Amino acid sequence: MKPLDTDRTTGEPADRTDADPAAGVDGHRTGRTADAAETGGDVGDRPSGAVAGADPMARFDPGPRYHAELGGYRDEAIVDFGGEAPTVSGSDTPDPGAGSRAGDTEGIGAGPRAGGTGRSGDRSPGPSAAAEGDAADTDGSAGSRAGQVVRVDDITISYGGHPVLADVSVRAMPGQLLAVTGPSGAGKTTLLWTIAGLVAPDTGAVRLDEQQVRDRDQTLAAGVALIPQDNGLAAILTAQENVLVPLLATGVPADEAVARTERTLAAVGLGGQADQLVEELSGGQQQRVAIARGLAANARVLLADEVTSELDAQNRQRVVELLREQAWQGATVVFATHDPDAAAACDAELHLRDGKGELIRGGD
Numbered sequence: 001m002k003p004l005d006t007d008r009t010t011g012e013p014a015d016r017t018d019a020d021p022a023a024g025v026d027g028h029r030t031g032r033t034a035d036a037a038e039t040g041g042d043v044g045d046r047p048s049g050a051v052a053g054a055d056p057m058a059r060f061d062p063g064p065r066y067h068a069e070l071g072g073y074r075d076e077a078i079v080d081f082g083g084e085a086p087t088v089s090g091s092d093t094p095d096p097g098a099g100s101r102a103g104d105t106e107g108i109g110a111g112p113r114a115g116g117t118g119r120s121g122d123r124s125p126g127p128s129a130a131a132e133g134d135a136a137d138t139d140g141s142a143g144s145r146a147g148q149v150v151r152v153d154d155i156t157i158s159y160g161g162h163p164v165l166a167d168v169s170v171r172a173m174p175g176q177l178l179a180v181t182g183p184s185g186a187g188k189t190t191l192l193w194t195i196a197g198l199v200a201p202d203t204g205a206v207r208l209d210e211q212q213v214r215d216r217d218q219t220l221a222a223g224v225a226l227i228p229q230d231n232g233l234a235a236i237l238t239a240q241e242n243v244l245v246p247l248l249a250t251g252v253p254a255d256e257a258v259a260r261t262e263r264t265l266a267a268v269g270l271g272g273q274a275d276q277l278v279e280e281l282s283g284g285q286q287q288r289v290a291i292a293r294g295l296a297a298n299a300r301v302l303l304a305d306e307v308t309s310e311l312d313a314q315n316r317q318r319v320v321e322l323l324r325e326q327a328w329q330g331a332t333v334v335f336a337t338h339d340p341d342a343a344a345a346c347d348a349e350l351h352l353r354d355g356k357g358e359l360i361r362g363g364d
């Protein structure tokens with residue numbers, strides 16, 4: 001495997017102003033200080049989120065330490081979620097990256113690790129998030145989003161010489177859900193990360209429509225969102241902020257960002273917990289925040305990595321319905337899961353075992 005370098009330079013955070021937190025970006029943590037130990041020392045100077053003027057949201061500036069494409073405020077930030085954006089080749093497209101992984105260190109190792117070759121020690125730079133406004137998408141109408149065909153052609157990936165995926169091929173289509181199943185360690189996360197451009201195959205290729213995936217920047221620009229297995233949330237931010245900040249940081253107009261945030265949190269049943277810090281939420285609630293963030297990205301390709309693992313049956317079903325809704329709007333959805341019911345609700349299923357991938361249902 002060739003972990004891709006997604007490290008970014010850091011800078012000092014912008015000074016915060018005291019402006020209005022009502023904007024939802026900064027208002028809740030009065031009296032709470034960031035835990036440097038938890039955050040690698042960065043978040044104590046949490047980026048501004050700050051606000052000034054009549055429309056603070058419109059002036060939101062997360063500060064130079066915020067790495068939307070890395071998903072948060074810390075150098076090790078991992079997360080993801082890509083958002084919609086025009087095309088892979090659209091180099092002028094503002095990077096729709098976003099996501100967040102500011103505070104929570106626990107999940108960083110989840111998913112394919114960098115095998116020690118990543119820039120951040122043994123941690124793989126995580127998927128990042130993204131989100132860029134696409135007004136056409138916000139109405140949620142059928143087919144309003146231009147998904148992309150994801151073509152995985154004969155990819156082989158190994159970690160330190162140990163093969164994980166061998167000649168795996170699959171195609172995921174806009175408007176459809178592709179389940180990726182298989183036992184623990186079969187390579188589901190590795191496959192999703194490869195589609196996201198976070199892991200480069202040893203051989204073979206991944207294409208979005210006709211564009212070969214090169215790296216995460218490219219897939220972010222192409223509107224590929226990843227909801228990582230470990231959620232990748234910033235523990236010291238509220239649920240609302242975890243959804244909202246990446247949207248603002250990637251240029252989604254404030255009104256729309258707020259609307260998307262409210263809509264997606266409500267959709268996952270967390271409308272009443274919007275102002276609660278992530279660290280105060282249960283595991284299942286945190287998972288739903290991460291899902292809301294992924295949904296808010298209005299991605300063209302949505303990669304959901306075991307996003308129902310901590311949910312009760314009712315919420316699992318709801319999340320599968322929400323993924324279905326994404327597909328119904330036109331997105332291409334790839335959903336790694338251990339849950340046979342969730343897999344059965346998908347249009348096709350790729351089963352990974354012993355390095356091989358077999359399309360056991362649907363697809364072509």
Ligand SMILES: Nc1ncnc2c1ncn2[C@@H]1O[C@H](COP(=O)(O)OP(=O)(O)OP(=O)(O)O)[C@@H](O)[C@H]1O
Pocket residue numbers: 110111112113114115116159160164182183184185186187188189190191229
């Ligand atoms: N950086 C790394 N270095 C070495 N091995 C790695 C690294 N990242 C992942 N692996 C290994 O690759 C294999 C596939 O991991 P991956 O996380 O893709 O599996 P998975 O199917 O998503 O597993 P799970 O269902 O438990 O999440 C595992 O054996 C894992 O230990």
